[in-house]
Amino acid sequence: MSHLFRCLLFALLAIAASSVRSQDGEYSELFDALKPGLFTVEVVDRISNNKNGIGSAFAVGPDGRLATNYHVVSEFVIDPERYALRYRDAAGASGPLEVLDVDVLHDLALVRMAGDRTAEPEPFALAAEAPRDGATVLALGNPYDIGISIVPGTYNGLLANQYRKNIHFTGALNPGMSGGPAVNVLGEVVGINVAGAGNSVSFLVPVDNLVRLIDRAPDRPPALADLRRDIPSRILAHQDAMLDDLLAGDWTPEPFGPLRIPREIRPWMSCTGGGREPMEELPWRESRSNCTLNDRIYLSRTLDTGPLEILVAWYASDSLNDWQISRVFEQNSFLAFNRTGEDDVTEFQCTEDWTAPASLAPVPFKATYCARSYADYPGLYDVLFVTRAQRRGGEAVYIHYTLAGVGREQARSFHVRLMGSIEWNS
Structure with missing residues (x-):
């Protein structure tokens, strides 16, 4: 040196x-x-x-x-x-x-x-x-x-x-x-x-x-009661604005296995995914797309609200028959995306039906739509939806979403927009 x-x-x-x-x-x-x-x-x-x-x-x-x-x-x-x-x-x-x-x-x-x-x-x-x-x-x-x-x-x-x-x-x-x-x-x-x-x-x-x-x-x-009473309306106004912004986003579908689906609709939506090839003990291919807004509104030590999740997946197998492939994807269970205590919300009330959205016809889908309300915040709901379908040739798909802290009308508008934006790839 x-x-x-x-x-x-x-x-x-x-x-x-x-x-x-x-x-x-x-x-x-x-x-x-x-x-x-x-x-x-x-x-x-x-x-x-x-x-x-x-x-x-x-x-x-x-x-x-x-x-x-x-x-x-x-x-x-x-x-x-x-x-x-x-x-x-x-x-x-x-x-x-x-x-x-x-x-x-x-x-x-x-x-x-x-x-x-x-x-x-x-x-x-x-x-x-x-x-x-x-x-x-x-x-x-x-x-x-x-x-x-x-x-x-x-x-x-x-x-x-x-x-x-x-x-x-x-x-x-x-x-x-x-x-x-x-x-x-x-x-x-x-x-x-x-x-x-x-x-x-x-x-x-x-x-x-x-x-x-x-x-x-x-x-x-x-009075603290007045402060508490104002909270649901402020959350609803915020969630309405957020969903309006989301509904006005880019819903252009992109290829995803047998489907075309929207992904990062807005910059504040984060999408990840994964998949795997068949193995001897698990003889099917699978792929997942998971888009989330993990933006939580704190309400108490046991309760938060605000996030949303959209999950789409497909399975395909050359060796499993239709019954076997249905057993594979029907094992998936879905939970709400937000944290709640047992006294914070009601039980989910669910309806089931066979339906075929126009963009996915003529394949029939079995759909489950669930909603629950907040005990202390009237007008707020959590919504959970899942729909599944099989196509010939050992192929199956499912679509799932959860919304937290939304009004019923906005939840319905989101549902219609999402299901109308997913279509078959061929």
Whole structure:
């Protein structure tokens, strides 16, 4: 190594070390400045007076207004007789919280510190524009209730495969940080911590959704029953708009075995597939196409809604007879695509019929159409559909979809559009 090269290398290392020290100092000073506006939200079981769950929050306005996630406060909103809400600031002072408004579609809540408090926290500034992709973003919150922390990471823009766009954040969001702010290097909020997927893959709610919630929130806390009553209509309006957008998408059918089917109808629909050739113990070919919108709306610890799934598959065999091939594909069972508890929804009510959609005639299909309603969210339904058919020559196909949290009319419009877009390949 030449003397000149060594000198250049040492100079570059010195510059890098100086930059790191400067950056560390900048983050440290920013953390100190923002910390007084950061809070822990505690969901308290009234019987035991113990914490049942925690999240984070941050100051956003006058009169002790704080922003957090809906999923942080949802148990209180759903069952205030059993749970209470309280805050704890960075200095350890605590008190009760009241809920001003919620946005379940974007997992946000606006709460307010109630009762006496020693000081009014300085509100966080909300960024007027998004950072550039690759910019540094700092997430703040209380991971695992070990104390307010700062997590540097990277802003990666909005997720393409979501209808409701969240921000992809490369940084470790851990339980307890939900509802905390993610800020740019100026300390302006660009997003709200919402979820982590491990390996530093995390997600933020864009701050413009919070701005809209703040603008519409009332000055006084409404009755929680009124908040709950508004949730189904807001979900239905969102789901109607999503399905309208989907129905207006590209339904051009593409070859798929004996069929022609639509695939990625919209950019926010993600399609995968697979198949295999016959084996001695499994003497049939099969192929699957699975298109999903795995975009879930949190309602409670046991219930979410919003996703949809479209699954098409075919089987073919040169050695199995018609009865044997029917036994192969009739073993498939189908479940709803969303998470529910036993008290959250009714049982599926199903109808069965032999039918031949015009685009698939004259082959008869055996179709099962099922729907269930939500116990606490009137007007919302989950729909499950499957139809199967066999053709001569050891070939069989099935078509399946599930919709979660939709109205009956929109579900019917989706059904007609999907079945009318699938046709025989020859």
